[in-house]
Amino acid sequence: MDTRRLAHHEFPILGRAYFLGGRASTSVKHVLREAGVEEAVVRRVSVACYEAEMNVVLHARSGYLSLDIYADRVVVGVIDKGPGIEDIELAMTPGWSSASDEARALGFGAGMGLPNIRDQADEMQIESAKGEGVRLILTLYREGEHDG
């Protein structure tokens, strides 16, 4: 099986910049399309990236998104400098959110971010500790049985 890496990109994410939220994910979408990645995969990666990006915007000071396109998969890393997640299992619970009232008024903070990411990704690795930011690594295979 061809598992070569074809491209690597990085996109910065600014914390608290609600208005800029989604820029990195939109860039990811364009890059994947140009690289000829399958449309169904582009959509799954886009949704996962958006949720992860907004988590950085809503909770962290700053972060970045890395995108690696392989012949057989797409790997996304979203790494931030922020308060971190104290209880990852709790954060994965649909409906649970620590978003501010301000964020909720804008339609964020539904507690669907991490569950949405889990639904889109084939593999999800999340590392965090209180005060140490979050490191999220997602793998999405370009062919397979995932129906996203």
Added chain:
Amino acid sequence: MMGEHEPVTLAQAAQALGLAAQVGAATEEPITGAQVSDLLSYVMANGKRGQVWITIQTHPNTVAVAGLAGMTAIVIAGGFEPEPETVARAEEEDLPLFVSHETAYSLAGKLYELGVR
């Protein structure tokens, strides 16, 4: 009865619902369905290619969500006006953006009546 009618286009919907275009024009693009929600994550998870999104959110993140989900247009209901940054972002993304004084409920009902299911 499905499949017996031509799909409703964005232009037909805009005319029937009296939508005012803020960005882009009502094209002949077919509408495959709609979402009525103000929760961005819900639309991100459930929005589908070709759908129209009816919302009262006015900030630019709506454009990012609709664009990433491949939706056809955003309709801001309830007489709310999009923020200037939202208009700029929709122009940048080439995403049609409409406004209406009617409620989301009323717009969704009319769209359903038109045959968008």
